[in-house]
Amino acid sequence: VREPNTEEMRRGGVRRLGAIAGPVAPYLFLAPMVLMTSVFLIYPAIETVRLSFMKVSLTGETTFIGLANYLQMPSDPNFLTACINTTLWVGGVLILQVGGGLLIAVAVNASPAAEVFKRILYLPATLSGTVVAIIWYFIFDPSVGLINLALHAAGLGFLAKSWLSTPPLNTYAMIVASTWQGLGVIMVMFLVGLQNIPRDVIEAAQVDGAHGFHMFRRITLPMLRPMTLVVVALALIGSVKVFDIVEVMTAGGPYRSSETLGVTVYREAFELFHQATGAADAVALTIVVLVISMFYMWTMFRRIPETVN
């Protein structure tokens, strides 16, 4: 048996090193991404679940107390108010933004000035929720706000209210502000859906004498169904976890009357220092969001064969 010469030994060594580095090296490409998301997203999510089963002292020490944080929810009036307000938000967003967005998309689609209207109605979506909240805070101002001044000018002064300090009007007022911001986005999504309806389907229906409302009900609405499901799911998720507009316009007040679940988490954890209660509220909110997300993904995956055909 011949001894390997130095050249062969060197090559073998390189190959052996390569055999070790080879399988490991590809994982180095994943390392930064996995490290970052593990520390700043995945660990906090798991830790929130853990904290929801704990009691957290003001100094930050945790003691296991089982389901106690969850069991006290039904008897916590603030949590119940938040649930009711969140439901109002969901209903209001579905009616005003999804329903309104659909009607306006159909109207804009038929208009010769569609591009102008589309851009104007979408414009508020480029503002942050914080700025939208500031603008509407002044519009709803009881003494110098635009709404009450307009009501007085129209001789309807008796309708003028302290919009943001009277429950449940404050929640409705904030839903209006949110509609100003969100309607354009939903309208554009419906416009995409409308433009994907094949021309020949519409023309065939017109030949058969379909017009106006009949056309909308029998042709447009069924053909928009895939987009409608996506829009409804996104609107549901967005409205369930609403935070910015409420936090800036009323901070959930007065007396926690306009809190939504998303705001309750913040208030409990960072203003009342009930971190464990906040964590349990966050988990409850997440369960609702995940259920809706599953419905969303289910419709998305069901859509794929439809769009392929």
Added chain:
Amino acid sequence: VHAPGQARIGAVVTTLVIGALSLLWLIPLAMLGINAMKTTPEYFRDSSPLVLPANPGVVVRNLADAWANAGIGADLIASLVYGTTGAALGIACAALGAYGIARLNIRGRFFWFALVFSGSLFPIQMYLIPLFRLYLSTGLYDTQLGMILFYAAASIPFGLFVFRTFFATIPRDLQDAARLDAGDWSIFWRIFLPLAKAPMAVVFLFQFTWIWNDLAFGLVLSASDGVRPVTAGLAGMQSLYSTTGPPTLLAGAIIGTLPTLVLFLFLSRYMLTGLVLTTGTQAARD
């Protein structure tokens, strides 16, 4: 049977209604602009927030007041830093990882993808409390570094989704031909990354806007001027606006809106078509 004339009347009525709605939609923006040009006494004295300002030049003083005295200028610069470096760092991590998952010999591709992508499934409220505790105990609380790291991490899941889809469409021949004389890293750096400029722009725009608009993490993870983002600065200013006056606060809101508004005005067609996530991914693939 409808007469053609009737249909035309219908179209005119529809256009009028939508036109009126569009005008209504512009009123809050007009209110924002007009009242940022008034003095505080003028704001309370005028019969309506839509009465034109006596001296529009006042806006300069209000903007300067919001910028310097209310600290919105320092917050704006912080937000610009977070929006650019956070999105860029997130894109770098996501592109590297997507290349690994889509094109390299890795076990458990779906596991790694699902692990990272799970970071985008939960509402923001699910992260706030442990992050606050973590930031307090590590000294990241109220630091620009801490804000950048979080925003970068939050940019990764969507970036991974877009880049993975994009890299999967690059022909394998290209990679195999390059492999003869280059390692995985230089294939990534010299071939895949330059090809991915379009999806990179989509992810950057999307994440910059997300970071720019974020309020909750700014409120929870930062406190001082120059560290807190402009949204948190405005929210703080709003809660004590009686000391600055409405016109100054509205001027601050204009400052905080300009970057995303300018982006929209330049890229409106692109943003309107790329709005739907699926459509956005489609655009990335083209």
